[in-house]
């Protein structure tokens with residue numbers, strides 16, 4: 001696939017992920033030996049990283065603390081070709097953090113999000129930086145932003161190029177006020193249950209949720225169902241794509257890679273159905289085990305798409 005450059009600004013989470021993996025069977029209420037790793041994270045950051053790897057010109061708007069983590073996140077953006085845009089260092093709030101405790105098998109035991117700093121991204125903040133935000137072609141917001149912040153942004157930006165990604169079931173209700181102003185919304189089936197009131201589950205449930213949200217005025221929607229694949233709906237119809245069975249590693253961020261590749265394909269004027277196929281390919285690559293994971297590129301997506309049944 002030829003890659004037309006698209007200038008996309010991501011707005012939302014940029015924080016530090018700390019992963020604590022238990023070295024033995026977890027005993028709750030006691031001290032457990034763990035192995036600790038730290039990596040940059042946040043949905044907006046993950047989407048920006050994947051878009052950058054696919055050749056888009058990418059910016060990131062967020063807020064970090066005036067602390068060590070904030071400085072290293074900022075440096076990380078520069079070395080990954082992501083332009084910091086309206087990104088302030090906060091002297092009063094610490095950089096956001098997400099701490100995940102994984103059991104011996106790598107399954108999430110508990111995730112802890114300290115992200116109060118994003119509540120300081122407000123309507124006034126957008127007004128202050130309006131000219132910089134408007135200078136991009138398309139925008140991708142995540143639900144780390146508060147409901148009022150999402151609503152004021154949606155009034156400011158061209159809704160025909162406004163994409164949104166849900167970050168967790170706890171925060172997806174924040175997107176309720178902007179549904180009709182989005183080009184496309186990306187979410188997993190648990191997040192879709194909050195917004196649609198429809199039961200979560202496998203691909204069949206995801207398809208029903210997608211139709212329900214489309215019928216409520218959302219132009220385009222993509223709902224992931226983990227290992228099963230992805231469902232989509234737009235004004236022309238709806239459908240689903242089944243993921244091939246594959247060995248997987250750390251699944252965190254697979255949904256964000258899927259959203260990024262779908263957005264990149266939509267920006268190249270592909271239909272939602274075709275774009276969702278590129279997206280699923282990116283999700284499959286992101287879910288591969290770390291040591292054998294293919295680097296994200298259009299060529300790799302093309303190869304992976306061959307494994308997906310029509």
Ligand SMILES: Nc1ncnc2c1ncn2[C@@H]1O[C@H](COP(=O)(O)OP(=O)(O)OP(=O)(O)O)[C@@H](O)[C@H]1O
Nearest residue numbers: 188224225226227229252253254255256283284287
């Ligand atoms: N167990 C799995 N096997 C194969 N592919 C998977 C698996 N889990 C996820 N994927 C891939 O990742 C995509 C998104 O997965 P999922 O529904 O878990 O998103 P998510 O919960 O939003 O993830 P995250 O928020 O951590 O990025 C799927 O559509 C699929 O392509």
Ligand SMILES: [Mg+2]
Nearest residue numbers: 166167255256
């Ligand atoms: Mg997700």
